[in-house]
Amino acid sequence: MAEGLRIDRDPRRPSMMHLLADGVVQATIDLDDPSYLDAEYMQRIAYLVDAMAEPKRPLRVLHLGAGGLALARYAAATRPGSYQQAVETNEALVALVRAEAPLPRGVKVKIRHTDAREAVESAPEASYELIITDVYAEARVPAHVTSTEFLAAARRVLRPGGHYAVNLCDGGQMRFLKPALAAMGAVWPHVAVMAEPAVLRGRRFGNVVAVAADVELPVAALRRRCAGAAFPCRLLEGAELRDYIGGAVAATDATAIQSPPPPRSLRSF
Template sequence: MLNSLRFDADPNRPSLLHLIADEVIQATVDLDDPAYLDAEYMQRIAYLIDAVDAPGKPLRVLHLGAGALALARYVAATRPNSYQQAVETNEELVALVRAEAPLPRRVKVKIRHTDAREAVEAAPDDCYDLIITDVYAGARVPAHVTTVEFLREAARVLRPGGHYAVNLCDGGQMRFLKPALAAMGEVWEHRAVMAEPAILRGKRFGNVVAVGANVALPVAELRRRCAEATFPCRVVAGSELSDYVAGAAPAKDGTALQSPPPPASLRSF
């Protein structure tokens, strides 16, 4: 449960609003530029959004975790007429976004107040081109959205050729990340991660964007975009990723762990 929730305007850019949850920056949106993404992990998810189909082609997208609807705004700006649904348990957060950071006119995102897993389990087969999971309880990723059982439901809901993207976080011995990635390998033929090397080595806590599909992933394009970013990161896929995850038991219902809490000194991640 979030005890403190507000938007703070950036002092150097009044149209830029930072969503603050328990004194940690959870998301940033620019009311004048819906395609603007401040968080590096969101930029990396956007690289996948840009690459999964022809530029500008509308997609059917399910957002598990609404946040400030930053990625939904990006999809609407770059792929007009996309159908988007967002799932968010925190009604206070949705009310705050609607009041202080409303979506641009003509941008429609259906919002459901329910648990992410329940939403996926209730969704029909072959419904979405892309599922984006960015779910946090406080500052931790819940275990139940990382398991083989959950991911099989997500794969069922995706259309043939659909893609899955998830924002994960870990540090240290990677007791959360590696089982989550192993679970993805049980469900999808192709996997890749985008992250800074220090995070993957456990030297620093931070975000790891993982993607999965049963069609070949646009790894070359993801590598190009990640290399050209302001803060470059690595793309690990194929046998290299299999070697990285080797030995980790896939996360499953009943045994999966939630992500570790971030360091107290971290203002955003």
């Protein structure tokens, strides 16, 4: 097992397992209920999974970053028969998840051990309906998965009407987040962001989920889910999102930076 990587079983709920890397919770999995998502950012990505197509219709999903395969489990439970592929560079992580938190019987997720960008650039055109990017290296989002060049490659891989979702994180002056969002706006005509107000204002470090498509996003459904969540969050889109991004220049391969490190006191995000 890689140093600092482990799965802990929840003593209060034996079916629930926590994937940790260097003491920070990366994912929570309920073996009895694959539709359960503990992380708020994953719940927000799930809002899109639920709203982007009619209920229970299978999807073709590419997960960039496998983690505990929590979102793959969710998609399989809510959209049975979905074709899913996950890309993960950390082979020890995948082996640990397979050994201690295996996928439910009948659920298949093809896993490739390669870099997320290499996977996207080599994928056939129009081969997926949904791409979920949740890529971290030492708790930071790598620069090369936020640039306009990477996002253009991702759009090429999506089918017409397909959707893109990404988990980003930032705090303070948002020097990482705003250029990353500007890059998404440069590639797709429709972009929306879901996050807690304190995070958007830079008062607290945290996750920001951004979604994009070449068709109208299901904004009304997403907004309802955000407002009704246990911890409500805001949804920004259209003119409001453009005002938020302000004069930030779209991140490119030449200018993109990695996200800042999380505060040392943060045990999950």
